[in-house]
Structures are given as structure tokens and as C-alpha cells.
Amino acid sequence: MANSPGKKLTLEQVARLAGVSRATVSRVVNNPASVSPEYRARVEKVIADTGYQPNLAARSLASRRSGIIGLIIPSVTEFVFADPYYPILIEGISRACNLHDLTLTLFLFNSQDDQERLYRRALGTGLLDGVIVTADKLVDPLIPELIARQIPAVYVGRPPDSSQTSYVDVDNVSGAYVATSHLIRLGYERVATITGPMDSTAGIDRRAGYIKALQERGRKVDENLIVEGDFSLDSGYAAMRQLLLHRPDAVFAASDTMAFGAIRAIREAGLRVPDDVAIIGFDDLPPAMRFDPPLTTIRQPVRRNGMLAVEVLLELLEMGPHPPRHLILTTELVIRSTCGGILESGPGGSPRQQPVEGSFSDQRS
Amino acid sequence: MANSPGKKLTLEQVARLAGVSRATVSRVVNNPASVSPEYRARVEKVIADTGYQPNLAARSLASRRSGIIGLIIPSVTEFVFADPYYPILIEGISRACNLHDLTLTLFLFNSQDDQERLYRRALGTGLLDGVIVTADKLVDPLIPELIARQIPAVYVGRPPDSSQTSYVDVDNVSGAYVATSHLIRLGYERVATITGPMDSTAGIDRRAGYIKALQERGRKVDENLIVEGDFSLDSGYAAMRQLLLHRPDAVFAASDTMAFGAIRAIREAGLRVPDDVAIIGFDDLPPAMRFDPPLTTIRQPVRRNGMLAVEVLLELLEMGPHPPRHLILTTELVIRSTCGGILESGPGGSPRQQPVEGSFSDQRS
DNA sequence: CTTTTTTCTGAGAGCGCTCTATGAAAAACC
DNA sequence: GGTTTTTCATAGAGCGCTCTCAGAAAAAAG
Structure with a gap:
């Protein structure tokens, strides 16, 4: 009844x-x-x-609040779902939405042509209370648009210009720094990296962390040991083949998926992981643990990131834009089997990172 | 300007x-x-x-049409995104939405408790023009609800009761039949199966196809060679360990992901694929091709399924519910390296399936 | 017991759009 | 040239809800 x-x-x-x-x-x-x-x-x-x-339409018309938020992923879908990253992010966002009785709309584009129409649909009709955007590209036409239309927005990942934009990110520089330091500490001499795309802030930041670690240890940076990938399996494979020409003994891959590709290339070259080449990834998504051998990697709290993005957006909705919020979550080194772990307990305290998953620093800029 | x-x-x-x-x-x-x-x-x-x-709210209030459709996935998200199936389905749906200028809302639930509130939010507020629902569970409280509220709906996968419900599905029985027949034709004697969950129509249908193939060849069905999984990697692994007790020489796994789990169990038992145990999966999602060894499997057009679901929904929206539409897409055998392919060209014509990806039969019930 | 303050309900004016009914102008017909 | 059709813009009544404002009733104060 x-x-x-x-x-x-x-x-x-x-x-x-x-x-x-x-x-x-x-x-x-x-x-x-x-x-x-x-x-x-x-x-x-x-x-x-x-x-x-x-009736939501009526309510929304009268109150200018719909309880609907949008998730905009400004990459082509084939790319998006090649990695478990986005599904897990979506899971986190959706979880927080359920918690707050928000409805989630999804804006993916399948071709570059969709972009314009999609943005109009998402931003122009006034239905969305706010949006969450993934910071995939360094050049993002969305930011000025969002500001002009005064649409509350939270980025996942550091946007190119964060002066007026709130975001939630992990500390990519520090994560990459820890990964690279780990490799150095284990005694590897020729530590290479497969970077993310250089047109993404995550790619840039992780590369910066790699270089910072090298420099702090007085190593010189060898451009031959830095190859750019695009976070995909195939790019990891291709990058590794190129790297192999320069005989690295350890590699920091800026994503787990690229690490998997790299491992394949290493094996095809008749080499073993970690005996001949050690490898460390970044992400610690579910496949990392299940991979054979289980991947040593830097864990980033993707799901948590998604949930927090919603929380921050909600805050924006209630308090107005005011100063943009910047939330940086910490990463965590997860040691498994791809770095040759024997030497790891060196003198002078454990090199193992403290798990600090729950914590985060909240800095306003 | x-x-x-x-x-x-x-x-x-x-x-x-x-x-x-x-x-x-x-x-x-x-x-x-x-x-x-x-x-x-x-x-x-x-x-x-x-x-x-x-303004969408105003337009929707006045015209009772919002251009928004919902995707409801009645499973807990952790389960949902453990498999690439859903992301690819979402990609297909989103693509079709973009094509037709529809906006997609996502209803995932993260715990069983969400369910009620989520359904209310999705169905009760009158915002959605229609919904696409994945037929994950045999007991689906949504169907009566949808009918009572007269909400246009299309299922992806055969719903438990299709007398009043439109759906788009692949021919699971025939796919499983082809898979099993392939194994039999290759000369395997003890052909086992790891089924999907028996509370899903896909699980049931694929099991039925397996049994049908066995019976048509005059093989007797051995219950010891049938173990139920839940489409997950771990369940495939566990099922295979149990199966191994009964010495199968070939296995039809009702999903690729379970096949991967099974292969791991086989290897851990010191056996080789396909030499000691042949294995065939179901889905042919991207990992199947990349797996080592590349997985022989039954391809189902997941992305296409998603797109068609949108098309059918659109049709429903325009023509009214009328007789429910049932679209059944065909599957395709993809032979790679996990079944030992040497014997495959037996006498009497090629056993290789015709790729018929584009075609589909349209039967009304 | 009257006046002031407080607490709540109801009336009514929108929110921005669609759509039917109406009528004016243009086109077609005899 | 007058009448009937056709074409096309406009007026105006909602769609279902929120929210301000005013006023009635109840509580507090004098």
C-alpha cells in the first residue's frame, strides 16, 4: 500500500x-x-x-537544488576503463553519494567530438548542483567554463591551475620519491622510471618525485633512464623495451598497469623480476596484489579520494566557493615481491613506511 | 561571447x-x-x-521528459568492479547516450542497506525517463516496482520474468554450448565446468548450455565436474581446486575472470595449461587476449549490448511499452592458446565459428 | 485581564518552461 | 472581390514545488 x-x-x-x-x-x-x-x-x-x-523537477525548479552531482571524466572512455583506477574512483564517489542521498550522473566521452556537446549538457542546463572532475589533462577547457558559470566543482587530482579550484589529490611527488628512494636504498645503481603522460599533473608530479629522490642521494639524472608512458599496459611494455637498451637494474613505473607491461617486456627479454630488474609500481589497485609476482608499489587511496571529493563538494555547496579547498592524501609504500626485499632492513631504522592511510593534510593555498 | x-x-x-x-x-x-x-x-x-x-528542471516539469536515464546495477559495488564487464557495459551505454544526447545517472549500491533508499531515489522522483537494469539477481524486487510505477525499463541480461520486461541479452546457452562442444571436439574426456552463480540467469543459462552439449554428444553429466562460482577470480580459483580432485582434462569457465583464477589453481597444482588441463572462458574482455597464455573464450558483445539497451529504451520511450522487446545477440568462439588447438581442424568442416558480431536475432516472446 | 512576544500555519507569488486554444494574417479557392 | 483554408505567432494556463510574508493562535509578560 x-x-x-x-x-x-x-x-x-x-x-x-x-x-x-x-x-x-x-x-x-x-x-x-x-x-x-x-x-x-x-x-x-x-x-x-x-x-x-x-517530484524532483518541480522541487529543483523552485529551490534551485537538485541533489544531483556530475562526474566528468575528460578522457576518451576506451582509455578510461583500461585501468581499474576509474572504476574504483567511481565506487568511492558513488559510496559517498549514497551516504548523502545524492544522485550521480556520469559524463564520459567516447570521442573528442562529444566533448563540446557533453559539456553544454552537463553545465548549461542548470540541473547539477556541482561537479567532480578528474584532472586528466593539463589543458583543461573546463576550468574557465566552470568559473564563468559559477558551478561548484572539485577536481580529483591536482588541476593545472588550482588558484580558484578546489581539489583532492594524493601526494604524488612524495609517493614517487618514496618509491625511488626505496629502490636506491636497496642498492640499485641504475634506477629508471616509466613516467605517466607529461600532459597530466600526476605524470609530472611523479616524475618530479623520482628526480628529487635521485638528486638528494647525489645520483645524476640520466635522461636515457626516463621514458614517458601513458599509464596503459602497452605503453609500459613499449617503454620498458626502450629502457632495456640502457640496462637499468630497477624501474619505478608511474602506474601499476605500466609496471605489468614492463614486467612482460623484461621477461620477454629473458630477464627475471626482481633478480635482474627490480620494479615498483604506483597505485596498488587490486591486480597488484594478485599479480605473479605480487607487485611492490605505492598505495594511493583512490576510493577514499573519491569519497572526499564528494565531501568537499558538499562543503562548497553549503559554504559557497570562498577559498578553494586543497586536500592532499598521503601514499604508502607496499612491499611485496618485485624489488628483491632481502636487503631492505638496513641499519638505522626500518625503511618501511608507516601506514598512514587514514590521515591527510589539509592545506589551503 | x-x-x-x-x-x-x-x-x-x-x-x-x-x-x-x-x-x-x-x-x-x-x-x-x-x-x-x-x-x-x-x-x-x-x-x-x-x-x-x-533550464532542464523547468523543461522537465512542464514536458515530463528530462532526457535523463538511469543505470541501475543491483549488486554491491566491490563485486561490480572486480570484473571489467561492468566498465565496458557502462562505456557502451554512455556511448549510446552521447549519440542521443541523453544524460546517464548511475545507481550503484555499496551495501545492501542502500538498496531501498536508492530505489526510491531512482524511481520515485519522476526525473528519469527510463532505466537500464542489469539482470544480476534472480530475485529482483525491482521488476514489480518498475511495472507498478510504469517506468520504461530495459534489462541487460535476461530478467527472471521477461513476460512484461524488455531486455537485451546474449545467447548464453548457445555460447556455453559452443564452448563445451569445442572442448569435446578436441577430444577431451572429462570436461568440467565452473558455473556462474546459480541465482543469476546468466549462470543458469551457461550451465544449461554446458549440459546440453554434453548430452547431445552422449556424454553423461557428472555432478563432480560441475562447481559453482560467482564470476570472481577467487571463486574460479577455489572452484578449480575442488575440480582438480576429480581429474578433469578440460574446463569451461563461465567467465574469463574465473578462468584466470582456475588457471592459477592449475599451475599451483603443478599442472600445465593446456597440456594437462584445457580451459575455455566466457566474455572475451580485454584481459583475455593479454593473458599469458592468451585465453580461448566465448566472445560476447558487451559494449554493443549496452548500446542496444539504450536504443531499445529509446524505442520504449517513443512507442510506449507495448509488447516487450527481447534482443538476443550471438556469441563467438575465439580460439587462442588455452585449449590446445592442434586437433581443432577435425574432419567434416571447420569447427571455427563464423564471426557474427554484428548480427542479432530479434524475437518477441 | 490586556499587551507584547513567540510560534506556526496558510495564502500566494513565483521558478522557467510547454502546450492548447485563439485569433490575425496570408494563401487558396470560387 | 469575397470567402474559405491554411499558416503561424501569441496569450495564458498550468507542471509541482519552495518560500516569503502576513496573520491567527498560543505563550509570556506586565
């Missing part, structure tokens, strides 16, 4: 059934505290009996 | 700027043919100059 009215019930009818005015029903729905107990009970009974649910 | 009006433009204002009535602007937006060329040009110019875009 709680539902299935042939025709949809309106506020008006509920009001009539309860013998009150429309405004009162609206109030019990949106702010029960403002209605006297008797009236509230009366209305609530009718709502329970009829299974009344407000 | 095409956008960034500080305050959002309304139809009203566009009408004023163009010196026409609101109704006229509305008509050029929705049905340009019904407006005389001069007026149309005048209005279109203003729209182009101002970058006007109609």
Missing part, C-alpha cells in the same frame, strides 16, 4: 488528505522541526500511507 | 531580445520546422549570441 498509485501523487493532494496547506506538507518534508508535532504526525501518516515522494 | 552570462538567461529574456513571444522561442528550440524562416532566424541569432540553454 505504500506505493503504486496509478497516477503520481502531488504535494497538493497530500495536503488535502492531511487537511493542511501545501506549505505545511512542504515543511514536514524539508524541515520537520518547524512544524508542530500534531500537524507533523498527521502529515507524516499520509505520506507513509500513500508513499508520496516529491 | 557565446556564454558566461553572470546570471542565467531565461526563455523569457530571449523572447524579449528577439522581439517574439515565449512560445515562439520554445518552438524554435524544440521544433524549428514549425516556425517561419524569418522568425526562426531571428530567434536563432539571439540564442547563438547569448548562448542560451533551457
Whole structure:
């Protein structure tokens, strides 16, 4: 009896059934505290009996709040879903949405041509309360658009210009630094890296962390040991083949998926991991643990990132844009089997990172 | 100049700027043919100059059409994204949405508790023009709900009761039949199967295809050679370990992911694929090709399925529910390296399936 | 017991758009 | 040239909800 009215019930009818005015029903729905107990009970009974649910379009038109947020992933889908990263991010976002009774809309584009229409659809119709955008590209036409239209937005990953944009990111520089330091500490001499795309901030930051670690240890940076990938398996494979020409004994791959590709290339060259070449990844998505051999990597809290993005967006929605929020989560070194772990407990304290998954620093810029 | 009006433009204002009535602007937006060329040009110019875009909430309230559809995946997300199946399905759906200028909302639930609230949110607010639902579970409280509320819906995968429900599916029985027949034809004697969950139609149908193939060849069905999995890697691994007790020489796994788990179990037992145990999967998602050794499997057009689901939904939206539509796509045997392919060209014609990816049968029930 | 303050409900004006009914102008017909 | 059709823009009534404002009733104060 709680539902299935042939025709949809309106506020008006509920009001009539309860013998009150429309405004009162609206109030019990949106702010029960403002209605006297008797009236509230009366209305609530009718709502329970009829299974009344407000019409979102009408509510949204009148209140300019829809409870709908958008997730915009400005990359072509084939690329997007080649990696478990995005599904897990989506899972996190969706979880937080469920927690807050938000509805999630998804804007993926399948070809570059979709982009313009998609953005119009997402941003122009005024339906979305706000958006979460993944910072995939260094050149992002979306940022000025979002600012001009004054649409609350939170980036996942550091956007190219963060002066007016809130974001949630992991500390990529430090993660890469830790990864590279780990390799150096284990005694490897020729530590190479397969970077992410140089048109993404994540790619740039992780490369910077690699170089920082090298320099701090007084190693010189050899450009031959730096090859650019695009986070995909194939690019990891190709990059590794190129790297092999220069005989690295350890490699920091800027994503797990590229690490898998690299391992394949290493094996095809008749070499072994980690005996001949050690390798460390970045991400620690589920396949890393299951891979054979299990991958040593830098864990980033992707799901958590997604959830926090929603929280920050909600904050923006309530408090207005004000100073943009920047949340940086820490990463964690996860030692498994691809770096040859024997030497790892050197003198002078454990090199093992503290798991600090829950913590994060909150810095405003 | 095409956008960034500080305050959002309304139809009203566009009408004023163009010196026409609101109704006229509305008509050029929705049905340009019904407006005389001069007026149309005048209005279109203003729209182009101002970058006007109609407010979705208002439009949806007045016309009862939002251009938004929902994708409901009635499984817990951790499970959902453990497999590349869903991301690829989403990609297909999203592609078709872009093609038709539809907006996609995503309803995932992260715990069983979400379910009720999620369904209310998805179905009760009247915002969605229709929904696509994945037929994951045999017991689906959604179907009666959808019928009662008269919400246009298309299932991906055969729903438990299809008498009133449209769906798009692949021919699971025939796919499993082909897979099993392939194994038999190659000369394997003890052909086992790792089934999908028995509370899903896909699991049931693929099991049925396996049994049908066995029976048609006069093989007797040995219950010891049938173990139930849940499409996950771990379940494939566990199922295979159990199967190994009964010395199968070939296995049909009802999903690629389970096949990967099974292969791991086989190797851990000191056996080789395909020399000691042949294995064939189902899905042919990207990892199948990249796996070492590349997996022989049954290809199902997942992306295409997603796109067609949208097309069918659109049809429903335009034509009304009428007789439910049932679209069954065919599968295709993809021979790679896990079945020992040498014997495959037996006498009496090639056992290789015709690739028929593009075709599908359209049967109404 | 009257006045002031507080608490709540109801009336009513939108939110921005669609769509039917209406009527004016243009085209077609006799 | 007058009448009937056809074409096409406009007026205006909603769609279902929120929210401000005013006023009635109840509580507090004098």
C-alpha cells in the first residue's frame, strides 16, 4: 500500500488528505522541526500511507537544488576503463553519494567530438548542483567554463591551475620519491622510471618525485633512464623495451598497469623480476596484489579520494566557493615481491613506511 | 561571447531580445520546422549570441521528459568492479547516450542497506525517463516496482520474468554450448565446468548450455565436474581446486575472470595449461587476449549490448511499452592458446565459428 | 485581564518552461 | 472581390514545488 498509485501523487493532494496547506506538507518534508508535532504526525501518516515522494523537477525548479552531482571524466572512455583506477574512483564517489542521498550522473566521452556537446549538457542546463572532475589533462577547457558559470566543482587530482579550484589529490611527488628512494636504498645503481603522460599533473608530479629522490642521494639524472608512458599496459611494455637498451637494474613505473607491461617486456627479454630488474609500481589497485609476482608499489587511496571529493563538494555547496579547498592524501609504500626485499632492513631504522592511510593534510593555498 | 552570462538567461529574456513571444522561442528550440524562416532566424541569432540553454528542471516539469536515464546495477559495488564487464557495459551505454544526447545517472549500491533508499531515489522522483537494469539477481524486487510505477525499463541480461520486461541479452546457452562442444571436439574426456552463480540467469543459462552439449554428444553429466562460482577470480580459483580432485582434462569457465583464477589453481597444482588441463572462458574482455597464455573464450558483445539497451529504451520511450522487446545477440568462439588447438581442424568442416558480431536475432516472446 | 512576544500555519507569488486554444494574417479557392 | 483554408505567432494556463510574508493562535509578560 505504500506505493503504486496509478497516477503520481502531488504535494497538493497530500495536503488535502492531511487537511493542511501545501506549505505545511512542504515543511514536514524539508524541515520537520518547524512544524508542530500534531500537524507533523498527521502529515507524516499520509505520506507513509500513500508513499508520496516529491517530484524532483518541480522541487529543483523552485529551490534551485537538485541533489544531483556530475562526474566528468575528460578522457576518451576506451582509455578510461583500461585501468581499474576509474572504476574504483567511481565506487568511492558513488559510496559517498549514497551516504548523502545524492544522485550521480556520469559524463564520459567516447570521442573528442562529444566533448563540446557533453559539456553544454552537463553545465548549461542548470540541473547539477556541482561537479567532480578528474584532472586528466593539463589543458583543461573546463576550468574557465566552470568559473564563468559559477558551478561548484572539485577536481580529483591536482588541476593545472588550482588558484580558484578546489581539489583532492594524493601526494604524488612524495609517493614517487618514496618509491625511488626505496629502490636506491636497496642498492640499485641504475634506477629508471616509466613516467605517466607529461600532459597530466600526476605524470609530472611523479616524475618530479623520482628526480628529487635521485638528486638528494647525489645520483645524476640520466635522461636515457626516463621514458614517458601513458599509464596503459602497452605503453609500459613499449617503454620498458626502450629502457632495456640502457640496462637499468630497477624501474619505478608511474602506474601499476605500466609496471605489468614492463614486467612482460623484461621477461620477454629473458630477464627475471626482481633478480635482474627490480620494479615498483604506483597505485596498488587490486591486480597488484594478485599479480605473479605480487607487485611492490605505492598505495594511493583512490576510493577514499573519491569519497572526499564528494565531501568537499558538499562543503562548497553549503559554504559557497570562498577559498578553494586543497586536500592532499598521503601514499604508502607496499612491499611485496618485485624489488628483491632481502636487503631492505638496513641499519638505522626500518625503511618501511608507516601506514598512514587514514590521515591527510589539509592545506589551503 | 557565446556564454558566461553572470546570471542565467531565461526563455523569457530571449523572447524579449528577439522581439517574439515565449512560445515562439520554445518552438524554435524544440521544433524549428514549425516556425517561419524569418522568425526562426531571428530567434536563432539571439540564442547563438547569448548562448542560451533551457533550464532542464523547468523543461522537465512542464514536458515530463528530462532526457535523463538511469543505470541501475543491483549488486554491491566491490563485486561490480572486480570484473571489467561492468566498465565496458557502462562505456557502451554512455556511448549510446552521447549519440542521443541523453544524460546517464548511475545507481550503484555499496551495501545492501542502500538498496531501498536508492530505489526510491531512482524511481520515485519522476526525473528519469527510463532505466537500464542489469539482470544480476534472480530475485529482483525491482521488476514489480518498475511495472507498478510504469517506468520504461530495459534489462541487460535476461530478467527472471521477461513476460512484461524488455531486455537485451546474449545467447548464453548457445555460447556455453559452443564452448563445451569445442572442448569435446578436441577430444577431451572429462570436461568440467565452473558455473556462474546459480541465482543469476546468466549462470543458469551457461550451465544449461554446458549440459546440453554434453548430452547431445552422449556424454553423461557428472555432478563432480560441475562447481559453482560467482564470476570472481577467487571463486574460479577455489572452484578449480575442488575440480582438480576429480581429474578433469578440460574446463569451461563461465567467465574469463574465473578462468584466470582456475588457471592459477592449475599451475599451483603443478599442472600445465593446456597440456594437462584445457580451459575455455566466457566474455572475451580485454584481459583475455593479454593473458599469458592468451585465453580461448566465448566472445560476447558487451559494449554493443549496452548500446542496444539504450536504443531499445529509446524505442520504449517513443512507442510506449507495448509488447516487450527481447534482443538476443550471438556469441563467438575465439580460439587462442588455452585449449590446445592442434586437433581443432577435425574432419567434416571447420569447427571455427563464423564471426557474427554484428548480427542479432530479434524475437518477441 | 490586556499587551507584547513567540510560534506556526496558510495564502500566494513565483521558478522557467510547454502546450492548447485563439485569433490575425496570408494563401487558396470560387 | 469575397470567402474559405491554411499558416503561424501569441496569450495564458498550468507542471509541482519552495518560500516569503502576513496573520491567527498560543505563550509570556506586565
